[in-house]
Amino acid sequence: MDEKNAIVQVKNLYKIFGPNPERAFSLIEQGKGKAEVFEETGLTIGVKDASFEVYEGEVFVVMGLSGSGKSTLVRMLNRLIEPTSGHVFLEGKDIAEMPMEELIQIRRDKMCMVFQSFALMPHMTVLQNAAFGLEVSGKSVKEREERGMKALEQVGLGANAHNYPKELSGGMQQRVGLARGLAVDPTIMLMDEAFSALDPLIRTEMQDELLKLQEQTQRTVIFISHDLDEAMRIGDRIAMMEGGRIVQVGTPEEILKNPADEYVKAFFRGVDPTNVLYAGDIASDKFVTIVDHKGEGLRTALEKINRAERDYGYVLDRRHRFKGIVSIDSLKQVIDSGTEDAKLSKAFLDKVQTVKSSAHLQDALPFISDVPWPVPVVDEDNVYKGAISKNIFLTTLHRKAE
Amino acid sequence: MPDILNFDKFFLPVDTWISALVDWLVGNFRPQFQMIKWPVDITLTGIDSFLNWLPPIIILIFIVLFAWKFSGKAVAIFSLISFLLIGYMGLWSETMTTLAMVFSAVIFCIVVGIPLGIIASRSDGFAASIRPVLDTMQTTPAFVYLVPVVMLFSIGTVAGVIATIVFSMPPIIRLTNLGIRQVHPELIEAALAFGCTPKQVLLKVQVPLAMPTIMAGLNQTIMLSLSMVVIAALIGAGGLGVPVFQGLNSLQVGLAGIGGISIVLMAMVLDRITQSLGELGKR
Known part of the structure; x- marks a missing residue:
């Protein structure tokens, strides 16, 4: 397969929060910004005209400060948030327009999500949590226990299968979150600030874990982060977001060398270039x-x-x-x-x-x-x-x- | 003085309206209301005759084992002593009838209340509209609605249980609603992200996580129904309310006293056991 096979294509995706969102479009066309639109209509622009492609097997990082719309953007990919307009193509099918039953099937088989707050089910054991996606799609107890166990072993938690999540440390809990995603063997992993709640040492450890898993199986990962060092470390390509817009997409190096605007430049100011540049x-x-x-x-x-x-x-x-x-x-x-x-x-x-x-x-x-x-x-x-x-x-x- | 504040001149005959409404309901819908009695009657009679048929030793063993398993040794011993005391005071059969009334009332509260609570948790409109109804059910003095209950359902233990159901249902509806609403939105998001249908979200995530709160509601419902079954003796319901009212009527303080003690002991046993059921759900 072509190495640069676009598995996800996002086209002109908008999210406008508030009643009658159409009102915002004419103002946007007039070139008005987020603040002006809010002042005139009370509508909040979450994501504005986002278009990008994610290639198969890459780690694609969406990067921006809080409020830049990155969490909204990733939630529109599996429609936890309904897009106001635009398209999200997954392997050629438009997620934004498919009926609910089809969407549920896609969420079960092709996508998974890892959350900043881990979002593990406190009433389920670690193994039951890891196998949650399989339980939902109606797999047999035997199959889901096998696959759940395999996923737990992949993240090094095989021994904790019968613990409850709250008995584990934060880092271990997020490994369970990762295992829950891996167990369904998804085409795409969505990771929403997955490591942001962890302390720096554990965060680095988890980033390495992710890179290690990527070496074994090249999955397509869409990773949301506000941490530039993290983005540089794990991202094959980075999309920079500001105020709901995607301002630049490129490899870490490209962005570092040619920042699209002052915002991106400002972001990179604190970065240690020795991490990013090669000899x-x-x-x-x-x-x-x-x-x-x-x-x-x-x-x-x-x-x-x-x-x-x-x-x-x-x-x-x-x-x-x-x-x-x-x-x-x-x-x-x-x-x-x-x-x-x-x-x-x-x-x-x-x-x-x-x-x-x-x-x-x-x-x-x-x-x-x-x-x-x-x-x-x-x-x-x-x-x-x-x-x-x-x-x-x-x-x-x-x-x-x- | 403005004329509009002349309360003697302007008067709302609400009392007449209520009488008219109840008369109209009794006149036109009594058969329908009598039909409601039927499932309550069957449940109550079944449980009552079963509990009174079982030898006390079996019931004692069951209560002690149940209390031991869920609440530990102390509660088990306390339950044993309480029920033995009730027996020795000569109120075993009345206690079993009261227990049967509480159980049947609670069963109906669960069957009706939990689904209503679930609906309320999913619809703000529904939650807002049942709130005043629940307030009314809970705060109207019991004596006020005993009269219409008698007119619609006639007197007896079944009518007493129906009054009890009305009085004790609100907490389980409220706390089911609250428990489900308190489930962390991230967990629901996670469930949806992994492809849960709305029904799966409810059954696999929301209800299990709301369980401790729902159990707290159940505990409240049981306590309220215990207080109501006694008052229900006023409209001819059997059970522990009977010695209490006999004692009051004939100024036999001792008779009323043992009835009261039995109710308090039973309430404490039921409270401790259901509370630990709630704790169990919390893990």
Whole structure:
């Protein structure tokens, strides 16, 4: 299947709260904002003209401050909140317009939801909670206990099956919430601020848990969050919401590099870019490269580096695979020792380490700060992609922190 | 002084209207009201003759075991002593009749009251419109509606039970409504998100979670019905009310006293047991 297969398509989705919501549309057409519409009609715009696609198997994060409409948006996807107008296509079928029986079937088989407040049934055991979706759709006791148990084991709670939810800690309760979703084997998981009620340590743990589960089974996850670090961590793509509008959709990197407006920019101000950027993103190819072949000698290498007014040169083979670093000093040393025809490799510096272009900047930082030369960045096949100097690194930090 | 406040000149003959309404109901609908008696009669007679037929030892064992299982040892011992005392005071048979009246009244309160409470919880309009009715049922002095009850249902234990049902139904309706409304909206949202039909939401989530509150309503209903079955002796109902009124009429304080003590003991036993049923629902 095509990797970018849009499983959910949302088109021109609106939610307007209040009686006779049509009144708001003409004002919206006139370009009036949320506050003005409320002043004139008393209607509240929950979601305004949302259109986006979610691809199969990705974690799609809807991100915004409270009141930005993200919870309303996700509830329109399974119609816990009725859209005022617009379409939600799931595998080509319009959820917004289907009759209730069909919708209930979709909620049972294709979608599940994980809630901020966990929303576990206090009168049911952990196992009964995990199997709740299966009970509702009328599966046999045997089947639902088996599948419920399997889901609990997936989240590491097999031993707590016969406890009641209130006997568990918050993190464990949300694992039950996660298991309840996994047990029905849904096509799409809706997660509404699923980890926001947990303390930071447990939250990170749960994010890792989710990523681990994603590695095993690529599910489509639509994740609502107000926490940018969380969005960056787990999101393949992020939709930024403000005042009911979706202002930008893109990968974390795209949004970080080109924020659509001041709101998005403001959001990212506090973000530590080393979490989001990869070594490959900031590697510069402006450094001197020397392809090691027969015509290339110590002197020509020295000449090249001098002419570029640099101190170091990066030696590659013909396929541009990284071999080593030479410096003006190391080249001069070899030349002065009289072995003029010596190979370039004689002048290689010691202790040279490379950084993979897919490494987080955070992980690359120690290499960059430890050595005087710009650290070479290579891809999986050891092909040279550029290098990162301390200067480049600091500039990146500085620019994003502005 | 404005003429409009002259209460002697302007007078609403509400008393005449009520008399006319009751007369009209009695004149035109007595057969229909007599039909209502029929299920109550069957239930009451059945339970009454069963309880009076069972040897006291069986009833004692049952009460003690029941109290033990749901409320623990202390309540079990207390129940045993209470019912033994009632027996030794010579009021066993009256107590069984009162118990039968309470049970039948409560059964009808449950059968009618819980569904009404559920409807009230789902419709604000319905809840608002039954509220004054419930207030009236609960606060009208019992003696006031005993007269129309006699006119419509004639005298006797069955009429007494009907008066009891009317008086003791409001708490179970109110608390069923309240209990269901108090179920956290997130839980209902979760149930819907996993594909519950409205009926499944009600039966799998709302009613089980409202159970402790509904049981508290049941407890109140039982207590109210106990207080009413005694008053019902005024219109010829049997049971523990009889010695109480005989005692009052003939100034036999002792007779009225043992009747009163028996009622209080029975009330305490029933209260403790139903309260722990409610606690049980809370987990």
